Amino acid sequence: MPLPTSSTEVTFPAGATTGEAPILAAPRLPDGRTALVVARTPFHPLDHTWPDQPADTGVIRVAGGELAVVDCVTGAVGPDGEFAVGEAIPVRRGDQAWAWLALHVVAEVPGEPADLVGAAAELVVDAERRAALSAAHTSCHLLAFALNATLAPRWRKEVRVDSLGRPDFDNLAITSSRMDEGGSRDEYRIGKSLRKKGFGAEDLAADLPGIRAEVEALLGQWLKTDAEVRIEVPGPALTDRRVWHCGLPDGDAHIPCGGSHLGRLGELRALGVELTLDDEGALVALTRPERG
Numbered sequence: 001m002p003l004p005t006s007s008t009e010v011t012f013p014a015g016a017t018t019g020e021a022p023i024l025a026a027p028r029l030p031d032g033r034t035a036l037v038v039a040r041t042p043f044h045p046l047d048h049t050w051p052d053q054p055a056d057t058g059v060i061r062v063a064g065g066e067l068a069v070v071d072c073v074t075g076a077v078g079p080d081g082e083f084a085v086g087e088a089i090p091v092r093r094g095d096q097a098w099a100w101l102a103l104h105v106v107a108e109v110p111g112e113p114a115d116l117v118g119a120a121a122e123l124v125v126d127a128e129r130r131a132a133l134s135a136a137h138t139s140c141h142l143l144a145f146a147l148n149a150t151l152a153p154r155w156r157k158e159v160r161v162d163s164l165g166r167p168d169f170d171n172l173a174i175t176s177s178r179m180d181e182g183g184s185r186d187e188y189r190i191g192k193s194l195r196k197k198g199f200g201a202e203d204l205a206a207d208l209p210g211i212r213a214e215v216e217a218l219l220g221q222w223l224k225t226d227a228e229v230r231i232e233v234p235g236p237a238l239t240d241r242r243v244w245h246c247g248l249p250d251g252d253a254h255i256p257c258g259g260s261h262l263g264r265l266g267e268l269r270a271l272g273v274e275l276t277l278d279d280e281g282a283l284v285a286l287t288r289p290e291r292g
């Protein structure tokens with residue numbers, strides 16, 4: 001059964017949660033699960049290189065039945081037909097010689113999955129879960145800019161700056177970012193290399209309550225502006241390089257992003273942040289949005 005040789009088009013960047021498309025393929029994945037592939041989907045698959053936002057779940061209605069989509073992962077098809085999934089993909093994300101696929105993992109297919117190929121399908125994302133993940137993702141980016149602004153006085157050397165012109169602590173120190181329906185957990189390494197770059201980490205533990213208060217105050221101001229959040233979409237393909245934008249009082253904040261987002265900051269009533277230093281000296285930020 002041949003796999004598609006062009007990349008899946010995605011509609012989640014514009015906020016879509018439903019769509020219609022025929023089933024193009026129903027491959028069995030290396031882990032034994034079955035996936036459905038369509039030409040255009042509203043489902044957000046887990047990114048295999050920076051797995052920050054979890055996959056959408058939902059249902060696919062096809063051939064008179066309804067299949068639960070329990071997971072959605074990224075797959076790639078090489079020029080010679082080789083097929084790889086997630087972390088096993090051997091080339092750079094978005095490599096033009098490969099086709100990039102959203103793989104809708106379905107729990108159970110009655111009968112032969114291959115028999116579904118060609119059938120018209122209706123794709124429906126769990127919209128409530130998506131809304132919570134979008135709120136978490138928007139919050140995560142806002143935290144990055146607020147943290148950069150608050151920590152700016154600690155830098156003693158010139159380093160790369162964010163789109164608002166502040167030393168980009170987020171980009172220079174982040175080691176992992178994970179979202180769930182409750183918010184975002186971001187981890188930053190405050191190690192020797194960050195200090196070498198000019199970050200002053202002295203008294204960081206003692207200053208955390210003050211830093212947190214400043215970050216939350218900034219976030220509160222930003223929410224009040226009800227600024228528009230938009231995603232710049234250079235092309236419809238899954239791995240096209242999209243950019244998140246938000247017009248904050250200090251300028252157009254922007255950052256490359258493969259996820260889904262709110263439409264406006266006013267959709268959040270509040271944004272709470274917790275900052276802690278773990279045993280290894282990493283700064284852990286928990287960001288918890290409250291939707292209005």
Ligand SMILES: [Zn+2]
Binds near residue numbers: 258
């Ligand atoms: Zn993002």
